[in-house]
Amino acid sequence: MDAIDCDVHVAPASYDALFPYLSEYWRQYITEAGIRLNGVAHAYPRGVAPAAPSSYDELASGVLDRAPAPRAVVLNCVTGFETHRNPYFAAAVASALNDWMLSEFLARDERLRASLIVSTVSTDDAVSEIERVGEDPRFVQVLLPVRTDLPWGHKSNHAMFAAAGSAGLQVGLHAWGRAGKAATPSGFTTTYLEDYLGNQPIAQAQVLSFVSEGVFERFPDLRVIVSECGFAWLAPLLWRFDKDWKGVWREVPWVKRRPSEYVREHFRFTTAPAHLPAEPAALDQLLEMLDGPDQLVYSSDYPHVHGDGLPALLDRLSGEQRRDVLWATAATLYRLDERA
Amino acid sequence: MSSWVEKRSAVVAETTRSVELVDCDVHAQATEAMLAGYLSSQARRMLERYGRRTPRVTEWYPRARHAGMRVDAWPGKPGHIWGSDPELTREQLLDEFDVDYAVLEVLSGQDCYDHPDFAAEWNAAVNDWQLDEWLSFDPRFRGTIAVPHEYPDLAVEEIERRAADERFVAVLMPASAADQLGSPKYWPIYEAATAFGRPVAFHTGGYVDHRGAGYPSFYLDYHVGNGIVMQSQLANMVAGGMFDAIPGLRVVLTECGVAWAAALRWSLDAAWELMREDHPRLERKPSEYIDEHVWFTTQPIEEPEHPQHLVYAISQARLESRLLFATDYPHWDFDSPKQALPRALGPELRRAIMCENALALYGLPRERTR
């Protein structure tokens, strides 16, 4: 696809691939404890998708060498999302993953960019990692999982957003992650279908948090790219958010504008999954409700499969709008021209 | 002579009226003291000495506008709180807005994770209180059967106890419980409700757990989150197969908004295509189950800047015959029957929402005597 692909997955095949980037202590820890990647309640079970490319060659044959070739690709590695709660291990794995991506992928192809992986259990460690490698222009955003202990807007995370801003990084808020007993309001999910769809309500709750906690008042340049969580749910959420804010704004008087204004300015959404109606009239309505496609940025989410709702939506757009969704919005968002 | 006969006839005759407004979510709220009166002495002692064990979520997320209530709904009578006085509710709601039927959802029994004996008594108390204070006070009130949902056997017993009284029109469940609402654990409750011809109303609230993104900081997030929570629960209800297992089951998603339904339907259908073997119980497209089994109350109705967009959202989700008007009296975000629904809906859809859909769902008489 002649586009900037904002969500393509890579992942080491095993911890062995990370060994060159880990200390002897951690190599021994992994070996002694028998730690494996891809645990039991995995985001991408075998029946759902093939493993993400674990080498440049696999990525090339799967994505980069396909015609028409992509203009640029943002690599997401979600391996660290299911890392254990040991904060020191989490930090070590995050660094190792970033070093692995730099050497295995980013050094080999000018078209490649990546999300910077950080610890999800320590803000200090996240800040350290951003300071260590975040200035490298090939990292375009800090990768955060939608499932987490506290919503990301919480004040305990603000130092990380400050560091991201200083390093010129956006935030990539990506599906999955690890959460409490169950990532639901009640109890465990019993089907993959629910787990898969669960990213959508969870992403919605995260959107609320960024706004209500005043993240964009403190960091007005920050943009958050919600990845692999859909977007068709956005408009009704904003209607509700604005309405409720009008009644209880006093609880959050630092939210100085309508919540929907913050969301329209600061959030973007990748297009995969595009779970949409097929009828052109319904698609036109959806676009009207979204106030146009300005917030959408193309993604394939390779190698994950979500159906093909996107072409019908692109068909409803003007040439310029299509261009924006496919690459122009992302080019501006990630400052690709400036930072190259 | 004839004029005397006419006058006398006028005094004796009752007027009948065609129903025009059914309010499907009204909160009668009992104080602890009011319910304690129905408890056994042992249960009452336990309550007095040790209190309830389930935290009240409004203490974590204080309702930042008027403590969650309309300021003018405070009865000012000793021992009474918002929503506890049927006289004030009749005046401020039924008479003020010409409500034909008001369905009471008494939330005092929900979130009862206490000992099963207590949970059973507590919910029985809620239902007895409804009967004594409300359903016999004004013929326009209807009730919903509160049940100890974490103990399904006891819940079924409570349903059986109340089912003969037609004034109980539904069985009441929360929007969050110990397990997902679609869990087979709760199916006996849904089966009993269906066997007695009652829909199950899932009302926003209940102890809401981690949610995946973690606990929000503010009531604002929590309140907006009520719609998000129900998305998650509806996905679970469909995916878990309860609509296949209980073919006659009807559910009313209450006080969670309506406009989010279309996007969830599209996602459920898309995911079902992709993941067929994952869910052996799910025989048909998810949206078909929603078409057949699910209703929504309107409050708090979403208010897009362009009212036409609400019409889009309703038609995209095929909700025209599934929306039930509700005020949510006496909460602060109460929807006024006169002004809450936008004109853009048009008179036919409006009429369906204000009464037709509820009359059909609850089997209420179309004419009532005054």
Place this chain on the structure above:
Amino acid sequence: MRVVVAPLRSFPSGERRIVEVGGRSIGVFRVGESFYGIRNRCPHQGGPLCLGHLLGDAVADGPGRAEVLRDPLRIACPWHGWEYDLDSGQSFMGTVAPGVRSYGVSLSPGESVIEDAVARPASAGRRVPGPYVAETFEVNVEDEYVVLHA
């Protein structure tokens, strides 16, 4: 119509009266030495506006740094909380838009201007106006009586 609401001496600051005039319910408020009259009907959904709480604006210059201004007070509808200026009837949404802080300036004889480093909060007048405007009425004091012109 001139309506005598109450003798001035029995209408202290902070109190309100609700009067019926020609089929309309109107709230009369005293705030300090000023009097206001506003229709007891919220333009949003018809709630009894004048039964609501009188609130000063809440403002914050950052997350968690909130304060309440004393002046002006606005009446918040007892239902959905829409807030109205008693004087103009203008509704407002949310809080103060980002505004200019004011700094006190003091002069000492023979010296140049010294800036007082204490910043005052952004001006209260910068709230974002909402779509509703409540009907307001003139209220004044005549011969020690509070008089509503409705």
